[in-house]
Amino acid sequence: MSNSRGKIIVVGAGIAGLSTAWALTRRGYKVEVFEQGPIPNPRASSYDEHRITRHAYGTLEGYGYLMPRAFRMYEQLFQDIGARHILPGSVVYFLRDPVDWYEPVSRTMTALGKAFHEIPLAEVPDRFPMIETEGLTQVVETEEGGMLFPIRILTDLTVWLGNNGVVFHSDARVGDVDPEAGTIVANGQTHRADRIVICAGAWVNKITPLVEDVVVPSRQAVMYLTPPAEYVEVWKTAPVMIDLGTDSGTYTLPPKNGTRLKIGDHVFTRSGDADGDRIASDADLARLNRAARLAYKDFDRYRVIEKKVCFYTVTRDPSEEFQVKPWGEKVWVVSACSGHGFKLGPLIGDGVAAAIAGEMSDEDAVRLTAGRMSLEEARALEGA
Numbered sequence: 001m002s003n004s005r006g007k008i009i010v011v012g013a014g015i016a017g018l019s020t021a022w023a024l025t026r027r028g029y030k031v032e033v034f035e036q037g038p039i040p041n042p043r044a045s046s047y048d049e050h051r052i053t054r055h056a057y058g059t060l061e062g063y064g065y066l067m068p069r070a071f072r073m074y075e076q077l078f079q080d081i082g083a084r085h086i087l088p089g090s091v092v093y094f095l096r097d098p099v100d101w102y103e104p105v106s107r108t109m110t111a112l113g114k115a116f117h118e119i120p121l122a123e124v125p126d127r128f129p130m131i132e133t134e135g136l137t138q139v140v141e142t143e144e145g146g147m148l149f150p151i152r153i154l155t156d157l158t159v160w161l162g163n164n165g166v167v168f169h170s171d172a173r174v175g176d177v178d179p180e181a182g183t184i185v186a187n188g189q190t191h192r193a194d195r196i197v198i199c200a201g202a203w204v205n206k207i208t209p210l211v212e213d214v215v216v217p218s219r220q221a222v223m224y225l226t227p228p229a230e231y232v233e234v235w236k237t238a239p240v241m242i243d244l245g246t247d248s249g250t251y252t253l254p255p256k257n258g259t260r261l262k263i264g265d266h267v268f269t270r271s272g273d274a275d276g277d278r279i280a281s282d283a284d285l286a287r288l289n290r291a292a293r294l295a296y297k298d299f300d301r302y303r304v305i306e307k308k309v310c311f312y313t314v315t316r317d318p319s320e321e322f323q324v325k326p327w328g329e330k331v332w333v334v335s336a337c338s339g340h341g342f343k344l345g346p347l348i349g350d351g352v353a354a355a356i357a358g359e360m361s362d363e364d365a366v367r368l369t370a371g372r373m374s375l376e377e378a379r380a381l382e383g384a
């Protein structure tokens with residue numbers, strides 16, 4: 001796509017869409033954002049109290065290499081919006097089976113110069129009295145991670161974009177995208193732009209056929225909880241915790257900085273429809289409850305404040321690569337979900353804006369966002 005400073009339509013006001021609008025606005029483009037619901041939209045993947053950010057990326061080492069840049073992009077965004085919506089801290093991993101995790105993580109963290117250490121199993125009951133120790137094989141603490149606060153980020157970013165000339169169209173579901181003409185239809189009206197960026201989250205396959213062979217929506221359950229009285233104090237100082245087994249696993253965000261204790265299940269369902277009901281049924285919660293009982297002592301005594309169903313797209317194969325691709329002459333499609341896209345939102349948005357501005361080739365933007373760059377390439381990009 002050629003370099004031009006013109007008008008860009010962004011479809012979707014989640015972290016990917018708003019970050020792309022941010023990166024384009026900073027480059028001098030005139031941006032209009034179309035969102036099918038309110039802005040921000042509580043049904044979006046991005047809408048939640050907290051999200052994990054971290055350098056330790058398991059077997060997805062290419063994304064680990066991008067994390068120093070992802071953290072820096074967030075700092076730039078925080079500077080613009082005038083608020084630092086992040087709580088830095090460690091992320092502690094509780095491994096229960098011989099999962100393929102430690103080796104790639106130790107390699108990535110060492111290559112990035114980020115600290116990590118094992119916590120002796122004998123120390124776990126004192127430091128983490130809420131953890132079920134049965135079945136634990138290894139506990140590893142990784143530094144320089146923490147929690148991002150998405151609702152606050154989306155809201156402040158919307159305010160910043162509005163103040164910087166971005167036009168918002170809420171309750172405007174987009175259809176009939178013409179990738180060659182650069183037109184969309186919303187609420188019966190046709191709109192034209194020099195480029196269109198589709199950041200439709202779990203609705204992506206309803207608006208374009210481009211990635212439907214590769215990604216599928218995944219219905220995921222989370223719970224917000226009140227711990228039993230004897231664990232209240234220990235949860236207040238807990239880090240982000242991730243429990244990894246071969247067929248179960250949880251991620252848990254502690255109740256800090258005005259958020260609730262949240263537990264989720266990181267096994268993908270690869271089923272459901274983002275337009276469907278959002279009522280968390282017993283079936284939705286069965287696997288999460290089982291995984292949580294394996295991870296936490298006395299889990300049945302935690303009281304549920306809210307059960308929630310949310311959606312993201314995930315690749316049909318196990319790669320979890322984000323799908324960020326040009327479609328025809330005028331459109332980019334951004335599907336950066338797979339349960340790990342929030343921490344990379346501004347990096348992805350900046351990558352797409354760099355490609356539209358001609359600062360980066362389309363091929364490099366695709367490889368960057370798919371986490372396919374080597375450590376050397378990621379470093380070179382940072383120095384560029």
Ligand SMILES: Cc1cc2nc3c(=O)[nH]c(=O)nc-3n(C[C@H](O)[C@H](O)[C@H](O)COP(=O)(O)OP(=O)(O)OC[C@H]3O[C@@H](n4cnc5c(N)ncnc54)[C@H](O)[C@@H]3O)c2cc1C
Nearest residue numbers: 012014015016036044045046052174201337340341342343
């Ligand atoms: C429970 C849960 C836990 C997660 N945990 C983490 C985590 O700890 N760390 C992390 O980094 N990531 C995490 N993620 C993933 C992360 O939240 C997502 O990858 C990211 O928010 C995706 O952003 P998005 O902008 O692509 O999609 P969305 O936020 O879904 O935004 C898409 C927007 O497009 C709009 N839209 C769709 N179709 C149309 C249309 N036709 N016309 C107009 N508007 C349209 C939608 O209404 C929506 O607002 C988690 C996700 C979930 C659901």
